[in-house]
Structure formats: structure tokens, C-alpha cells
Amino acid sequence: MSLPRPAVAFTALALLIGLGHPLPAAASQPATAAPASQPATAVPASQPASAGKPGTVSTGEVRAVVRDAVTGAAVRACLNLVPADRDPLTVVGLGEVQQGRYGGCTDLDGGPVVATDVAPGRYHLLVRPYDSVRYGAQWVGPHGGTGQRERAAMVHVRPGRVVTAPRVRLDPPGTVTGRVTRVADGNPVSAAAVLLLPEIQHPKYGSQGVLTDDDGRYTMTGLGPYRWPLYFSGYGLASQWSGATADRLRAATVRVPAGGTVTADTALTAGTVVSGTITTAEMPFYSQVVAFHARTGDVVGVADAAESYQLRLLPGQRVLLRCDCAYTPSRWYPNAAGIDDARTLRVRNSPVTAHFDLTGPAAP
Numbered sequence: 001m002s003l004p005r006p007a008v009a010f011t012a013l014a015l016l017i018g019l020g021h022p023l024p025a026a027a028s029q030p031a032t033a034a035p036a037s038q039p040a041t042a043v044p045a046s047q048p049a050s051a052g053k054p055g056t057v058s059t060g061e062v063r064a065v066v067r068d069a070v071t072g073a074a075v076r077a078c079l080n081l082v083p084a085d086r087d088p089l090t091v092v093g094l095g096e097v098q099q100g101r102y103g104g105c106t107d108l109d110g111g112p113v114v115a116t117d118v119a120p121g122r123y124h125l126l127v128r129p130y131d132s133v134r135y136g137a138q139w140v141g142p143h144g145g146t147g148q149r150e151r152a153a154m155v156h157v158r159p160g161r162v163v164t165a166p167r168v169r170l171d172p173p174g175t176v177t178g179r180v181t182r183v184a185d186g187n188p189v190s191a192a193a194v195l196l197l198p199e200i201q202h203p204k205y206g207s208q209g210v211l212t213d214d215d216g217r218y219t220m221t222g223l224g225p226y227r228w229p230l231y232f233s234g235y236g237l238a239s240q241w242s243g244a245t246a247d248r249l250r251a252a253t254v255r256v257p258a259g260g261t262v263t264a265d266t267a268l269t270a271g272t273v274v275s276g277t278i279t280t281a282e283m284p285f286y287s288q289v290v291a292f293h294a295r296t297g298d299v300v301g302v303a304d305a306a307e308s309y310q311l312r313l314l315p316g317q318r319v320l321l322r323c324d325c326a327y328t329p330s331r332w333y334p335n336a337a338g339i340d341d342a343r344t345l346r347v348r349n350s351p352v353t354a355h356f357d358l359t360g361p362a363a364p
Helices: 012-019
Strands: 060-068 078-082 102-105 113-116 121-129 138-141 144-146 153-155 160-166 169-172 172-182 193-196 216-222 231-233 261-263 266-268 273-281 288-292 301-303 308-313 317-324 346-349
Touching: 060 078, 060 121, 060 153, 078 113, 078 169, 078 288, 121 169, 138 169, 144 169, 153 160, 273 317, 288 308, 301 308, 301 317, 308 317
Parallel strands: 060 160, 060 169, 172 261, 172 266
Antiparallel strands: 060 113, 078 102, 078 121, 102 113, 121 138, 121 153, 138 144, 172 216, 193 231, 273 308, 288 301, 288 317, 317 346
């Protein structure tokens, strides 16, 4: 996904970088991190949102309270609202982790957190504490944390309303270590990225994930004591979830112990080559072709683009390709303005060819 780079030391601070901080509600606006005026009340995931006045009739607001699971003390943390549906999940750009663009943080005293100006839709909440030595990250469930997005509570945001999310109960953290190798020869993969969520890695600034060292070894700290699927990517290799699958819903989860360490090794394959030419009037310096899993909307591959591109994808999946290759809105293969009109490609073991011609108007 990008050129290899020297490995880095892995600390609790690195986890905060690797997991990412809440992205802004819009690309040009910083995320709001103001505390709620009153503590939110925990509600079941299926209960309708309570009515309120978030300050705009076209967006909504999400409120939550972050506590220590045992003592009930207020804890400092940030949360992201990760889209639950495929199409909004694909609204991710260069240098971003695929965690959505809405979120907020507690104030210095911890506890209440507010996310404002949130677009209507369905979301799961991903929470990361500031103190990753005492607390682990989690997807917020109806009655506690989980490491699997599909087991998290569903938050429905509606225009002009305030959603009171389930109370966040943070547990002690655990650690995952492992080694990433190549299927072909068993050699270690250096500078491979290990993340909780896929990303569109920036060619200049690199990955926001934990990186493997020269021997292919990594350490990811600050995870809640649950079962987590992990996402692996390496230069010139097909990206995959733990369990060697491109489908997050079929990933093999890694059980993280509270206060302990678990080993999760993986081997990456070269995958199937998906390539083509790109015809455009003028191409930006940083241009990419991004592959999304056709069912889940997860990023499954990213390739730098010029007059041509080459992706390596795990076979056995269907993908949608987006070309961020012009000073105009992105196009979906073969030449569509939106994902609804994109053509699905089936990735088998044989090479796949998919050309982009962006010189004319987008197909309706």
C-alpha cells in the first residue's frame, strides 16, 4: 500500500496513533469535543433515541458517558461514530483510517462526551481511552465492551434529535504480539501495518497502524479484553483480516486477555493482480485506486496510480473500485459518479483488468 519504512517502537502512545483519533465531522472542520451538560442515561441498543435540540434540523447529536467498569469513576476518552452501512463507510479519503468522520472527546474530567452535527444514519461507537495503560479500547455494546463491531450497540442518528448512547464501561487493557511473514517463502514482512480498521495509507506520511520490525514482529497494546479481528497489510502483498480472509465478517478473532498478552501470527500472500490504465486530463500528484469489499464496504486494497495502477487483492471476493485520480470528484469503475452505479468485479486466481477513462462525464 506504500513503500516500506523503518520500523518504529511500540508504546501506549503509538496505540493512540495506530487506532486513530476521531475525525472531523467535515473534512475542513475540527471535531467537537465539548462535554454534555448533563450525564447521559444508558439505554438498550434497540430503544429509540430521545428527542432533543442539537442545534440543527439536518443533523443529530450523540451523547455518552465513559466510566470505569468496576469503580464507576469518570474516564477520559474519545469516541468515533463508525458508519454501520456500506455506502457511508466508503466515504474515506487519503491518509484516513476507515472509522468515519464524526466523533468527540470528554473534557479533562472525563465522563460525558458529545458528538455534534452528525449526519443521520446508523453507527457503531468505537471508544479509545487516553490512558491506554489502565483501560482498553472497545466497541460499545448494550451492556459492556466488545471487540467485534457486529456485536456493538447500534446508534440511530436522526435529524434534529439527540441520541443517548449506552453508557461506556471501560475494562483493563491487554496486548497482542505476533509475526507477519510471506506465504511464498516464510520470510518476515517488515513495515507491515496492523490495525483494527482498514485505512487509505498516505504515500508520504505512511500508515497510522502499528508497524512490524525487520523481523516481521509487532506489538499492539491497549486493547480491551475481548475478541478482536485484526487487519494486516504489507507492501506488494494482499491485505487481509486475521484468519486470511478479505471478509471482516468471517475473520478469525484474537482473544485479548486483561493485563496479559496473546500471540497472533499471520502470513500474507501476493494475491491476485487487478490492474488497468487510467485516462484523465490531469492527474493529481497523490492519486490512488481503492478497492472496497462489495458487501461490507471495507477497504481491501489501495494502489498508487499514474497512467496505470496495480492492486494485489485476496482472491475469493467481490470488490468495487474507486479512482481518486483527477481534480474532480472520484469515479467508480468503470466511470460512475457514485457507488450505486459502480460495477462489481469478482476476484479469482487469474489476473483482472479494469480500465478507467475519466475524460468524459460520469455515467448516470
